[in-house]
Amino acid sequence: MRDLTLFRSLGDEAFAQLMDAAYLQRFPPGVVLISENERADFLHVVVEGTVEMFATSHGRETTIELIRPVGLFLLAAVLKDQIYLQSARTLAKSQLLLIPAEKVRMAMERELPFMRAIVMELASDYRSTIRDLKSLKLRTSAERLANWLLRAEAEQGGSGQIELPCEKRTLAARLGMTPENLSRAFASLSAYGVQSKGSIVAISDLSRLSDFAAPDPLIDERDPS
Amino acid sequence: MRDLTLFRSLGDEAFAQLMDAAYLQRFPPGVVLISENERADFLHVVVEGTVEMFATSHGRETTIELIRPVGLFLLAAVLKDQIYLQSARTLAKSQLLLIPAEKVRMAMERELPFMRAIVMELASDYRSTIRDLKSLKLRTSAERLANWLLRAEAEQGGSGQIELPCEKRTLAARLGMTPENLSRAFASLSAYGVQSKGSIVAISDLSRLSDFAAPDPLIDERDPS
DNA sequence: CGGCGCTTTGAGGGAATTCAAACTTAGTGG
DNA sequence: CCACTAAGTTTGAATTCCCTCAAAGCGCCG
Numbered sequence: 001m002r003d004l005t006l007f008r009s010l011g012d013e014a015f016a017q018l019m020d021a022a023y024l025q026r027f028p029p030g031v032v033l034i035s036e037n038e039r040a041d042f043l044h045v046v047v048e049g050t051v052e053m054f055a056t057s058h059g060r061e062t063t064i065e066l067i068r069p070v071g072l073f074l075l076a077a078v079l080k081d082q083i084y085l086q087s088a089r090t091l092a093k094s095q096l097l098l099i100p101a102e103k104v105r106m107a108m109e110r111e112l113p114f115m116r117a118i119v120m121e122l123a124s125d126y127r128s129t130i131r132d133l134k135s136l137k138l139r140t141s142a143e144r145l146a147n148w149l150l151r152a153e154a155e156q157g158g159s160g161q162i163e164l165p166c167e168k169r170t171l172a173a174r175l176g177m178t179p180e181n182l183s184r185a186f187a188s189l190s191a192y193g194v195q196s197k198g199s200i201v202a203i204s205d206l207s208r209l210s211d212f213a214a215p216d217p218l219i220d221e222r223d224p225s
Numbered sequence: 226m227r228d229l230t231l232f233r234s235l236g237d238e239a240f241a242q243l244m245d246a247a248y249l250q251r252f253p254p255g256v257v258l259i260s261e262n263e264r265a266d267f268l269h270v271v272v273e274g275t276v277e278m279f280a281t282s283h284g285r286e287t288t289i290e291l292i293r294p295v296g297l298f299l300l301a302a303v304l305k306d307q308i309y310l311q312s313a314r315t316l317a318k319s320q321l322l323l324i325p326a327e328k329v330r331m332a333m334e335r336e337l338p339f340m341r342a343i344v345m346e347l348a349s350d351y352r353s354t355i356r357d358l359k360s361l362k363l364r365t366s367a368e369r370l371a372n373w374l375l376r377a378e379a380e381q382g383g384s385g386q387i388e389l390p391c392e393k394r395t396l397a398a399r400l401g402m403t404p405e406n407l408s409r410a411f412a413s414l415s416a417y418g419v420q421s422k423g424s425i426v427a428i429s430d431l432s433r434l435s436d437f438a439a440p441d442p443l444i445d446e447r448d449p450s
Numbered sequence: 451c452g453g454c455g456c457t458t459t460g461a462g463g464g465a466a467t468t469c470a471a472a473c474t475t476a477g478t479g480g
Numbered sequence: 481c482c483a484c485t486a487a488g489t490t491t492g493a494a495t496t497c498c499c500t501c502a503a504a505g506c507g508c509c510g
Binding site: 167168169179180182183184186187198 | 488
């Protein structure tokens with residue numbers, strides 16, 4: 001927990017207070033943790049497992065983001081004391097820490113370094129969402145997939161192999177397309193050395209894929225923290 | 226200037242210090258104020274006119290947002306001391322206040338209420354970007370236009386008439402489509418009582434348009450501040 | 451008044467979605 | 481351990497949506 005940049009900023013006492021008020025809970029896969037339109041009662045921290053942030057409107061649904069350990073979500077809604085704009089469900093067996101919203105806001109008021117860390121966290125989240133927006137508006141679906149693969153490959157150690165963190169249907173929604181379309185995108189990337197078998201993807205020639213993907217640091221690279 | 230929620234939080238002295246260090250500048254239309262990939266040197270405040278935030282990648286370009294008085298941009302990049310992810314250009318004759326990034330960060334450290342206001346501003350910006358993302362991923366282009374029109378109508382006083390704040394090509398990019406497609410979207414909305422002539426759009430029957438648009442509070446409504 | 455640029459319209463093509471069905475995989479219960 | 485089921489994935493065909501290219505119309509400003 002303390003590994004989180006956000007909580008590293010807290011003094012021991014304040015950290016203990018937050019933890020005392022928090023609930024550590026386990027959930028099986030497929031549980032809807034929160035639904036959009038509810039009031040923000042808890043800041044959620046993913047300690048173990050995977051959580052999908054998704055959104056619906058008039059029967060349609062899409063994935064906004066995947067949260068994996070150690071990551072938090074709903075911070076903006078908690079701070080503004082507003083309703084959630086996104087829903088969340090577990091994709092795998094997960095362990096979450098629920099911190100009462102009120103306690104988070106109190107800790108922020110009491111500890112300047114914590115508020116500073118919150119500013120940085122929010123700024124990062126904002127910028128990361130802008131990157132997503134740019135990717136959606138400036139790229140085709142195959143390009144989005146190609147760049148997503150390149151980044152996943154690097155994050156998973158650069159072995160040329162990727163293990164998908166979720167089902168393909170979810171990845172499709174995350175990248176803004178249908179499952180069928182993702183399947184076709186994978187098929188079209190086979191011309192650039194991409195082979196997918198189940199949840200394992202192999203990239204035989206990074207530079208060839210990179211030529212097609214044309215990665216853009218202003219979309220694909222993460223801010224240095 | 227002091228009307229801005231962000232600056233209302235500043236003490237008189239700190240506010241004066243910020244203003245002393247800032248530059249008030251006028252720009253003709255069509256000037257590129259900042260380009261993505263540059264380091265964040267100034268927080269920008271639009272005092273008069275209109276600024277378009279846009280982004281490019283490999284020859285493609287899109288509009289992210291329009292900023293009008295009194296609004297600010299580049300806050301996240303300034304706080305993180307990072308490069309900009311977006312470019313900015315004036316659409317009309319504009320007057321901007323440029324506040325050195327370093328001064329903003331210093332003011333934040335010195336004044337707790339200012340930092341608190343920054344937290345709220347960032348949280349709002351984040352949530353508003355999430356709304357954009359949902360709109361893009363969950364709606365067709367005609368639906369995005371219809372909902373944009375409904376919101377613009379309300380913001381402009383509910384007279385049933387809208388004056389477009391920018392050229393249609395820019396609105397098209399803002400909504401994630403081509404100018405041709407926007408034109409066709411307008412044509413298709415004429416079945417729901419929408420007439421556009423130049424930069425004036427008339428809605429003859431709000432409820433009919435609303436039936437088609439199916440506005441969703443979690444996408445179209447702004448947070449109460 | 452003329453020219454430039456934006457907007458509209460049309461035609462054609464490409465990309466993505468929908469619908470449907472076959473196939474694969476994982477998980478369950480016999 | 482195997483068969484069976486259910487769900488996820490892939491493939492195919494048809495459709496819709498959107499984009500590109502091209503040309504014509506229109507408005508605005510010099």
